[in-house]
Amino acid sequence: MRTQSARMGDSLYIYLTGELDECTVSRAREEADNAIDRSTGCSRAIFNLAGVRFMDSTGIGFLIGRYKKLQRYGMRMYLENPNPDADKILSLSGVYSLMPKL
Template sequence: MRVESKFLNRILYIRPSGEIDEHNATSARKEVDTLAEQYVTLAQQVVFDLGEISFMDSTGIGFLIGRYKKFHRYGVPMYIANPSQATDKILTVSGVYTLIPKI
């Protein structure tokens, strides 16, 4: 799993690419949490760009909600951008957008 990021106008953009399943969630978690620790006190909001995610199952839901909780603790709101049709379906079914709105 590759994770790209940029910090612009106090917004932290995180763009993971590839597949999020049980097998690679651990490395994604590690990478994103390193970024989170670095920027959590500086960022006003976090945007997860899922445009490069080719597959995601419910492990991805746990992953996103886990990151949401981390940022939420610091009062930093989190958003989701560019989900594919398949990713959008799983996020809708599981109600993720009620916690992490889509922009």
């Protein structure tokens, strides 16, 4: 699992690559949170999931956790490019109502 981030204008982009599960989530959490803490001037964070090859409900918990953190900073959260498998569990768990898909 790899987490990379980039700032463009007032948007923070977080790119996740790999398999997001119980084993990889703590590192992803730490890296995403560091990126968010460094970008508190941004108005929104966009999580790009194109590189996520596998994700289970631990990944949903991870995304909801980041959503709550971003909320405390007054930042909105969006998701982009989930693969069809990730899209299926994201839809099932209703997270798109909190963090819309771009």
